Amino acid sequence: MSDQYEVLRNVFGYDDFRGDQDQIVSHVIGGGDAVVLMPTGGGKSLCYQVPALVREGCAVVVSPLIALMADQVGALQQLGVRAAYLNSTQFPEDRAEVERAYLAGELDLIYIAPERLSQRGTREFLARGRLALIAIDEAHCVSQWGHDFRPDYLALGELAEIWPDVPRIALTATATRRTHEELTSRLHLENARHFVSSFDRPNITYRIEPKASANKQLLDFIRTEGVVDGEPATGIVYALSRKSVEKIAEFLAANGVNAVPYHAGLDRRVREDTLHRFLREDGIVVVATIAFGMGIDKPDVRFVAHIDLPKSIEGYYQETGRAGRDGLPSVAWMAYGLADVMNQRRLIDQSDGDAAHRRVQSQLLDAMLALCETPTCRRQQLLGYFDQQIEPCGNCDTCLAPPATWDGTVPAQKLLSTVFRLDREFNRSAYGAGHLIDILLGADNARIQQQGHTRLSTYGIGTELDGSGWRSVVRQLVALGIIVPHGDYGVLRLTEKAAPVLRGEQTVMLREDVKATPRVRKASRPVSAAPDLSDEDRNLFEVLRRWRAGVAKEAGAPAFTVFSNKTLEEIAAVKPSSRDELLGVSGIGQAKLDNYGDQVLEILAEFESA
Numbered sequence: 001m002s003d004q005y006e007v008l009r010n011v012f013g014y015d016d017f018r019g020d021q022d023q024i025v026s027h028v029i030g031g032g033d034a035v036v037l038m039p040t041g042g043g044k045s046l047c048y049q050v051p052a053l054v055r056e057g058c059a060v061v062v063s064p065l066i067a068l069m070a071d072q073v074g075a076l077q078q079l080g081v082r083a084a085y086l087n088s089t090q091f092p093e094d095r096a097e098v099e100r101a102y103l104a105g106e107l108d109l110i111y112i113a114p115e116r117l118s119q120r121g122t123r124e125f126l127a128r129g130r131l132a133l134i135a136i137d138e139a140h141c142v143s144q145w146g147h148d149f150r151p152d153y154l155a156l157g158e159l160a161e162i163w164p165d166v167p168r169i170a171l172t173a174t175a176t177r178r179t180h181e182e183l184t185s186r187l188h189l190e191n192a193r194h195f196v197s198s199f200d201r202p203n204i205t206y207r208i209e210p211k212a213s214a215n216k217q218l219l220d221f222i223r224t225e226g227v228v229d230g231e232p233a234t235g236i237v238y239a240l241s242r243k244s245v246e247k248i249a250e251f252l253a254a255n256g257v258n259a260v261p262y263h264a265g266l267d268r269r270v271r272e273d274t275l276h277r278f279l280r281e282d283g284i285v286v287v288a289t290i291a292f293g294m295g296i297d298k299p300d301v302r303f304v305a306h307i308d309l310p311k312s313i314e315g316y317y318q319e320t321g322r323a324g325r326d327g328l329p330s331v332a333w334m335a336y337g338l339a340d341v342m343n344q345r346r347l348i349d350q351s352d353g354d355a356a357h358r359r360v361q362s363q364l365l366d367a368m369l370a371l372c373e374t375p376t377c378r379r380q381q382l383l384g385y386f387d388q389q390i391e392p393c394g395n396c397d398t399c400l401a402p403p404a405t406w407d408g409t410v411p412a413q414k415l416l417s418t419v420f421r422l423d424r425e426f427n428r429s430a431y432g433a434g435h436l437i438d439i440l441l442g443a444d445n446a447r448i449q450q451q452g453h454t455r456l457s458t459y460g461i462g463t464e465l466d467g468s469g470w471r472s473v474v475r476q477l478v479a480l481g482i483i484v485p486h487g488d489y490g491v492l493r494l495t496e497k498a499a500p501v502l503r504g505e506q507t508v509m510l511r512e513d514v515k516a517t518p519r520v521r522k523a524s525r526p527v528s529a530a531p532d533l534s535d536e537d538r539n540l541f542e543v544l545r546r547w548r549a550g551v552a553k554e555a556g557a558p559a560f561t562v563f564s565n566k567t568l569e570e571i572a573a574v575k576p577s578s579r580d581e582l583l584g585v586s587g588i589g590q591a592k593l594d595n596y597g598d599q600v601l602e603i604l605a606e607f608e609s610a
């Protein structure tokens with residue numbers, strides 16, 4: 001049996017473990033259980049793949065993503081690893097062959113969906129072979145409150161009793177204390193060691209801007225910042241509803257963006273096709289609901305855009321984390337406005353859950369709103385939510401262009417007092433933001449006339465702000481919980497927090513809305529797939545990239561499973577002249593050397609002599 005460092009070098013072609021990987025791998029090889037919390041792109045897979053190759057027997061990897069299993073296994077086979085999967089998409093004879101190989105001890109890893117693993121037949125079958133370990137990927141799916149909850153994950157707790165001697169490792173990129181505790185107890189990992197990494201993703205720039213005309217803002221953003229080496233970059237746009245997903249995708253496509261919709265209402269085959277295209281094509285933009293993204297390991301997603309407000313910071317962080325796994329500069333961008341807050345509040349009010357559930361949802365939303373309105377570092381706020389402290393990051397919109405704050409007490413009082421007077425003098429509090437703002441601006445429209453609202457003492461007293469200034473005030477007052485939308489029509493009511501503001505006992509500091517201009521990236525240098533190369537080396541890099549595209553196409557595999565950009569970049573910079581030197585390149589192990597080494601050396605020789 002080889003040790004973990006040999007496996008890391010020979011199979012994966014890497015020199016060193018990253019972060020906690022070394023400790024996690026040793027612990028699992030030694031037979032211990034582990035709970036691993038690591039951000040997306042942190043390197044979770046190696047934490048179970050290396051022990052799978054070192055320990056005797058075959059590792060079972062529980063993965064919820066049937067559509068991705070073939071690619072995951074394909075990537076391992078590219079490394080010369082004996083991997084396979086069992087799922088319902090297989091022909092019976094293929095499944096029989098996998099089962100035979102498992103029983104004959106010819107497999108190192110086998111991927112199985114949780115549904116299948118909860119079946120008695122599967123467990124009896126696995127018991128006839130030898131298990132090296134059980135890895136539970138995306139382990140937050142066991143959490144009831146989690147946004148990816150999968151009932152079949154609950155049954156995975158039983159594995160502890162069935163195989164008490166087989167080490168189990170649960171991994172997730174969701175880091176809240178509640179999820180952590182929940183998965184530990186539900187998966188019966190009471191005796192596990194816990195490895196919690198820093199959740200910082202320094203290469204992602206976070207930006208949240210006020211929504212004015214969302215589609216146009218999105219298009220501007222994609223045109224200016226969704227570009228790598230002058231070519232359209234790969235990105236994901238998240239929207240809340242299926243309808244808006246389709247509309248936005250259509251709008252983007254009509255404007256020349258290679259955009260495709262993805263949501264749970266589409267036919268399964270259409271969804272799988274989109275997934276495959278996303279993994280294989282460059283410059284594709286998937287517009288999706290949250291149904292898209294879990295487990296997708298495409299390394300060069302350059303941006304994640306949110307056109308609607310996410311329901312929680314957990315969700316937002318998972319989704320934005322899909323950008324920049326390769327460590328290169330990437331952007332998480334969001335447009336957010338008053339209507340988003342109103343919508344989310346309404347959805348919570350109307351949800352089926354009990355009062356406790358609604359209270360939790362409401363707290364999650366409050367934290368999300370606090371992130372949107374914070375005048376301080378976004379990243380500090382984000383990581384603070386996961387109980388992790390950092391210094392101001394210098395790579396978010398508030399760090400790069402600190403927003404001014406202003407004393408909004410007087411405008412707040414004017415607005416609150418309008419709501420208060422409407423209730424007292426007209427016996428009605430049933431008005432939305434638009435009407436309140438019309439009153440404050442002294443608008444002279446039919447509705448105001450009909451209702452006699454020109455008689456209000458606050459009529460026309462708010463001309464120090466314009467309509468968008470007032471909407472910003474309303475949005476922030478809602479975010480602060482001083483007013484709340486009520487019922488279906490976005491009617492605004494005062495909360496108990498309004499009284500001290502009205503009485504002048506509390507000041508209200510507001511954030512100056514920054515104008516929606518995509519200027520942050522322009523200041524820094526444009527993103528490139530290989531930022532550190534000289535012009536000549538970049539040409540070589542492009543030659544290698546084209547060669548890789550051909551190889552990938554022939555193999556029907558995503559390009560990054562042949563070689564990562566990082567590996568190609570290193571080859572272009574170092575220009576190895578022998579197989580031995582190639583082995584020194586990060587990402588080239590024995591199997592990749594055997595499969596592609598000679599071709600790469602040939603390309604290098606040709607390039608040198610040209």
Ligand code: ADP
Nearest residue numbers: 014016017018039040041042043044045046297
């Ligand atoms: P996660 O599952 O945590 O999102 P992955 O396991 O997909 O992350 O790893 C992210 C990227 O980092 C992959 O391209 C992987 O090959 C690379 N990687 C992981 N560990 C190492 C390492 N020790 N050295 C170099 N690259 C690594």
Ligand code: ZN
Nearest residue numbers: 377393396399
């Ligand atoms: Zn910052």
